[in-house]
Amino acid sequence: MTHxxxxxxxxxxxxxxxxxxxxxxxxxxxxxxxxxxQAILLAIAVGWEAYTQQRPHLFITAALAxxxxxxxxxxxxxxxxxxxxxxxxxDQVVGVGKTLLIGLALTSxxxxxxxxxxxxxxxxxxxGLALALAIILLGFLMMITRQNAITQxxxxxxxxxxxxxxxxxxxxxxxxxxxxxxxxVLIALFVFAVFVFRIRERFDSVDIEALDNARGDQS
Amino acid sequence: MTGTGLILLFGQSIQMxxxxxxxxxxxxIVRQVKxxxxxxxxxxxxxxxxxxxxxxxKETVVAETASWLFRVAPxxxxxxxxxxxxxxxTFASGLMFNWAADVVALVALLGAARAILALAGMDVxxxxxxxxxxxxxxxxxxxxxxxxxxxxxxxxxxxxxxxPEIANFxxxxxxxxxxSLALALVALIIVALAENARIPIDNPAxxxxxxxxxxxxxxxxxGRHLAMIELAAQLKLVLxxxxxVCLFVPFGxxxxxxxxxxxxxxxxxxxxKLVLGAALLGIWEASIAxxxxxxxxxxxxxxxVFAFLAILLAFVTREVMQ
Numbered sequence: 354m355t356h357x358x359x360x361x362x363x364x365x366x367x368x369x370x371x372x373x374x375x376x377x378x379x380x381x382x383x384x385x386x387x388x389x390x391q392a393i394l395l396a397i398a399v400g401w402e403a404y405t406q407q408r409p410h411l412f413i414t415a416a417l418a419x420x421x422x423x424x425x426x427x428x429x430x431x432x433x434x435x436x437x438x439x440x441x442x443x444d445q446v447v448g449v450g451k452t453l454l455i456g457l458a459l460t461s462x463x464x465x466x467x468x469x470x471x472x473x474x475x476x477x478x479x480x481g482l483a484l485a486l487a488i489i490l491l492g493f494l495m496m497i498t499r500q501n502a503i504t505q506x507x508x509x510x511x512x513x514x515x516x517x518x519x520x521x522x523x524x525x526x527x528x529x530x531x532x533x534x535x536x537x538v539l540i541a542l543f544v545f546a547v548f549v550f551r552i553r554e555r556f557d558s559v560d561i562e563a564l565d566n567a568r569g570d571q572s
Numbered sequence: 573m574t575g576t577g578l579i580l581l582f583g584q585s586i587q588m589x590x591x592x593x594x595x596x597x598x599x600x601i602v603r604q605v606k607x608x609x610x611x612x613x614x615x616x617x618x619x620x621x622x623x624x625x626x627x628x629x630k631e632t633v634v635a636e637t638a639s640w641l642f643r644v645a646p647x648x649x650x651x652x653x654x655x656x657x658x659x660x661x662t663f664a665s666g667l668m669f670n671w672a673a674d675v676v677a678l679v680a681l682l683g684a685a686r687a688i689l690a691l692a693g694m695d696v697x698x699x700x701x702x703x704x705x706x707x708x709x710x711x712x713x714x715x716x717x718x719x720x721x722x723x724x725x726x727x728x729x730x731x732x733x734x735x736p737e738i739a740n741f742x743x744x745x746x747x748x749x750x751x752s753l754a755l756a757l758v759a760l761i762i763v764a765l766a767e768n769a770r771i772p773i774d775n776p777a778x779x780x781x782x783x784x785x786x787x788x789x790x791x792x793x794x795g796r797h798l799a800m801i802e803l804a805a806q807l808k809l810v811l812x813x814x815x816x817v818c819l820f821v822p823f824g825x826x827x828x829x830x831x832x833x834x835x836x837x838x839x840x841x842x843x844x845k846l847v848l849g850a851a852l853l854g855i856w857e858a859s860i861a862x863x864x865x866x867x868x869x870x871x872x873x874x875x876x877v878f879a880f881l882a883i884l885l886a887f888v889t890r891e892v893m894q
Contacts, residue, residue, distance in 0.1 A: 358893075359750060366751030366885045373877055450873055457880050464884055468891045480892050 357405040358480070364398035365484040365518060369460065372491040375511055376456050377449055381434050381503060385427045388507050392422035395514050399521045402481075410528045411521055417535045418517060426510060426542055433546055434503060437553055447498045459490040481522020488515030502549045502559040506542070513538050577668075583835060584668035588658040591814070594843070595657075595806035596620035598813070598850045603777075605854025620806065624799045632795030635696045645692035646793065646800035652685035653804040657811040661818050663838035664826035665736035673735040675723035678815070679716065682767070685804070686712055693789035700781070704788025707865060711773060711785065714872035715766045718759050721879035725756045726819055728886045735815075739822035752889065755882035757820050762875035764812040766868070768805070771857040773868055776805075783862065813849040814842075821845065 371391035378384050396419035403411030463486035471479045492512025496505050513534075520531060553559055600617035607614025634643060659673040659681075686708070693705040727733045729752065730741040766773045769786035779787055790801050818825070824841030826834035863871060 356746075362885070362889060363751040363754075366755070366881070369885075370755065370878075370881060373881065377874070449870055453873060453877050457877060460881070460884060464888055468888065480888060483888055 357401075361398060361401055361405070362480060364394055364401060365481065368394045368398065368514065368518065369484055369487055369491075372488050372495075372511060372515075373453065373456060375507065376452050376491060376495055376498070379449075381439065381501070382431070384504055384507055385430055385434075388511060389423055389427040391511060391514055392418055392427075395517060396423055398518065402521050413528060414517065414521065414531050414535075417532065418514075421535055421539055422510060422514065425539070429542060429546070430503060430506065433549065437503075437549070437559060439501075439503070439559055452494065452498050456491055456494055459494060460487040463487040463490055478522045482519055485515045485519035485522065488512070488518065491515075500560050500562060502545075502552060502561055505561070506545045506549075509541070509545075510538065579832070580666075580668040583664060583832075584658070586835075586839075587662055587664075587667060588654070590839075591657045591662065591807060591810050592654060592803070594846065595803065595810045596624060598810055598846055599806045601847060601850040602809075602854045602857070605851045606858045609855055609858035620802075624803060627794075627799035627802070628796050630795045632797055634797075635698075635792055638696050638792070641688075642692050642695045642792075643797070645688050645695075646797040646804075648688050649685045650800045650804045650807075652681050652688075653807045653811070656681040656685075657807045657814070659735075660811060660814045661736045661739055661822075661825065662814050663842040664830060664835050665739050665822075666827070666830075670736040671734070675726070675733045675735060676720070678735075678811075679719055679723065682808070682811075683712075683716065689789060689801075696792045698792060700788045700791050704785055704791070707785040708789055711766050711868060711872065714869060715763045715875065718872065718875040718879045719763045719767075721876070721883055722756045722760045722763070725752055725879065725882040725886050728883065728890060729753065735818055739818050739825055740827065742819075742822050743825065743827070750889075752882045752886035753820065755878045755885065757816070759875045759879035759882060760816060760819070762872065762878070764816065766872055766875075768809050768812060770853065772860060772863045772871060775862050783865065785865075809850075810846065813846055813853075817842070817845045817849065 368391055371387055371394060374387045375384060375391070378387055396415045399411055399418060400415040403409060403415060464483045467483035467486055468479060471482060474482075489512050492508050492510075492515060495508030495511065499505050499508060516534070517531070549559055552561070597617055597620070600615070600620045603619070604614045604617055656678050659669060659678065661667070661670055661673060690705045690709055693701040693708070695701070723733060726738055729750070730738040732738060732741075765771070769776050774785040774787075775783065776786065778784065779791075781788075786805070790798065793801055824838060824845075826838035830838075
């Protein structure tokens with residue numbers, strides 16, 4: 354029991370570290386690599402849950418996470434960056450130090466919150482939910498602090514990694530829902546891609562600040 | 573009772589003299605490994621001993637503007653660092669002075685040594701001393717919070733801040749992966765690199781005006797004063813390797829009630845671990861480049877983030893396991 358707990362705690366904790374690395378990293382290809390690493394960690398974590406808790410349908414979730422988010426989405430984003438010719442761009446981050454401090458505050462908040470309100474649940478669930486909420490909030494933070502459309506997509510996808518982690522901790526999530534979530538994320542990727550290329554066509558840049566100007570927010 | 577007391581005192585004095593005798597050799601090993609990794613011949617491992625001997629024999633020149641503080645500082649720095657190094661459990665836990673081996677006390681001893689060094693650096697009034705001091709203190713203010721967070725993480729896991737008890741606790745636990753300890757290890761390694769002025773933060777091998785930090789502070793020292801400051805720096809390296817070994821890989825350390833037989837085994841294991849740590853440091857230094865001074869903040873901020881995450885995860889484990 355404790356050994357199984359320690360290992361799942363280890364992988365979930367590493368996913369959280371990967372979220373922080375995503376916040377810190379400003380080179381586009383490195384961001385993609387870290388995102389792929391996070392998805393692979395997610396697959397291992399889910400696989401471990403499936404193995405220790407005898408819930409074989411979780412293996413399908415793990416395989417989906419590995420295939421879609423560990424391989425297909427990073428490769429697709431990689432190609433997109435090459436095609437857009439923005440691979441030398443360095444993403445403008447709103448002050449790395451400030452972002453990381455906000456990230457730490459969000460993590461503490463989610464841990465304190467979830468541990469307070471789930472005292473009745475079993476340890477795996479509490480653990481999974483607490484870390485998953487932190488990863489979700491960090492994904493939001495990444496989407497807020499980034500200027501570049503591609504890193505915003507990565508922020509959204511890492512948020513979804515947190516959702517899957519939360520879902521594996523909680524019992525009773527039907528497999529159908531998980532599969533449909535996984536595929537809707539894939540479809541979201543296509544929609545994002547179309548948008549990014551349209552933005553690029555129109556403004557010669559994937560910096561979304563250009564959209565503010567077009568909307569007339571700034572004089 | 574006095575018999576055991578004498579044996580414990582004997583063990584403690586072995587440790588005190590062992591660390592100070594080994595310290596130059598460890599630095600020599602780091603330099604040798606680094607030289608070999610960059611395909612150079614490198615100086616022999618005993619070269620630091622020769623350097624110290626040469627410095628002790630040489631005349632000690634003191635600047636005209638130096639006050640008494642400048643002359644006292646090397647003795648005080650060496651004393652503080654030596655005491656701190658002697659406290660860390662190396663080959664055995666439960667030696668004579670191990671009751672005082674508290675992580676917070678160690679941080680305080682090293683902080684006192686650093687404060688004296690900073691004052692001495694500014695004492696003569698040269699520009700280099702001032703620059704070096706300001707940079708060193710910037711690094712210290714960034715590294716110390718991370719160090720204390722690492723200490724608190726381990727205290728939260730083991731239930732105490734005293735090193736021998738932490739080592740005993742970790743040896744008695746079954747082997748397992750703990751993410752909070754892994755993160756604390758990463759944070760402690762970054763802090764150790766910063767505190768020992770090793771490569772991504774500062775390069776101990778150069779005297780390049782623009783980048784030196786530690787060397788700039790001690791630029792005015794010569795003769796036996798410089799020998800003492802160098803020996804203190806070498807001791808500090810041993811201290812950090814011993815601290816990392818004690819906190820994260822204490823296996824092979826003789827337990828509290830063991831006699832001299834177990835000590836001998838512990839001694840061999842400890843020396844092997846020190847040499848391994850020094851070799852790893854040499855390879856690390858050869859494989860990466862030094863950072864700009866203004867990026868040090870981000871690097872050490874990373875250590876702070878790791879340490880903070882470590883303590884959060886340790887907290888989660890404790891809450892959940894109850």
